[in-house]
Amino acid sequence: METILLLTIAFSGILIGYFLRNISTRNKIKTIGMPKQEKPAEAQVKKEEPADGNLLERKILLEETITILRELNENLSSYASLYELTDDIAKTTARIFNLNTCSLLLLNPLTDTLEMYSYIGQENAAAKNLSIKLGEEISGVTARYNEIKIINNLEANKRVFNLKLEGLYKNSLASVPLSYKGRVIGVINASDKKTGKSFTDNDSEILKLISSESAIAIQNFRLFLELQENYLKTVITLAKAVDAKDPYTNMHSQNVAKYSVRLAKYLGLSAESIETIHRAGLLHDIGKIAVRDEVLQKPGKLTNEEYEHIKIHPVKGEEIIKSLP
Structure with a gap:
């Protein structure tokens, strides 16, 4: 059985590249000294064992994602504002996962709130001026603990996360922290695939890749x-x-x-x-x-x-x- 090995290449805490390769299950990498971690119950991430066709599609998707993000980082000087850059990140994420809704919020360190910078989806007045306190709702929890949250049944988790923004996300949500050198600077929220499918472990890995490159792009643009x-x-x-x-x-x-x-x-x-x-x-x-x-x-x-x-x-x-x- 074939699977994909994706390694990030970093220097001084900064992501500079990736290593992508097919490996067989006979040559799986063994993790030494790392205890097995249980996923939180609320995450409800769907696991999948891809067939050969799905594996090839995922490899192509990974390569396309890497290319798009690299080009985004190489063309920072072409953006007139931070809003233009975050719009492109949100649009890219929505296109890669075929989403109905995608949003990007950046952390205001003076107020400890996440502020909406980009929103892709149906017109929603609440989204434009949205701000979320750290620890509140799904985005705030994601940012506070610097952990990805994937929920494929939002209706069943309304009380768990005290969801109020019912108009933004309907069925499923993947909330990913934008982290730069271990410090959270924002959150990307991917929601509701147009296919109606749930978010998977594979999606989680690609979202982490997107968030890592996006955080670097945002910080570099600020500089x-x-x-x-x-x-x-x-x-x-x-x-x-x-x-x-x-x-x-x-x-x-x-x-x-x-x-x-x-x-x-x-x-x-x-x-x-x-x-x-x-x-x-x-x-x-x-x-x-x-x-x-x-x-x-x-x-x-x-x-x-x-x-x-x-x-x-x-x-x-x-x-x-x-x-x-």
Whole structure:
């Protein structure tokens, strides 16, 4: 009988790859020193022994999932906001499992609540502004204990989890923690397969794979946003320093940036192009830092030598910008 071996490859606590291979039951990996753990009664995870056809389908699904998640991580700079990224994660999860509903909530560490970032499914007003306290409902329990919860009979478990959000999830729910370096940052909720089938152990493994890669993507994107913010602060500081050298052009760079952005929006340019134009406006005179004050602030006509000197500022500006992150 054939089965699939899926190993994660990590370095310094960060997932960097996977090893996927078919193995026979004669060569099963033996777990040493690991006590057998019983699954909680409420989980009700359906076990399955896949036939050869199902095994091949699962292998293909795993490979497709890995490819999709790798591409997602490699293209973080293309996202304009964290909401766009979480939307793609939720849509990808819904597509892989053919779900009616999928949601992604991120933890607000200041309030210890999970806040809804993305919801895929039928229109539901409650979903948009949803927040769940740690330890409450299924999502809160998942986040608090950093454990996946799979429930294939929600009706029978309403009292166990004090379910209130009856409109979000109907029959089955797999709630998976988004964990980065052992710290929970959110939860993915996969609910109600369109086929009506239950969630299985195999589904659980793929969901863990999705959550692991998604958590890395979310944290990397947050770092990317932080770098962008620090970069912009650096740009503004440099622009102010340039304008301060020349009282005649005080606030000149900020005004160029402001009016350029207005024109870009009027022309219907993309958000990425508008941001580039904004930064270019702020930095267009940055090379004047290298121009001598007596030349830059001279009230009268420049000599030929002074004119040649001031013409170096675009070149110096390029050199400065190249060194910025």
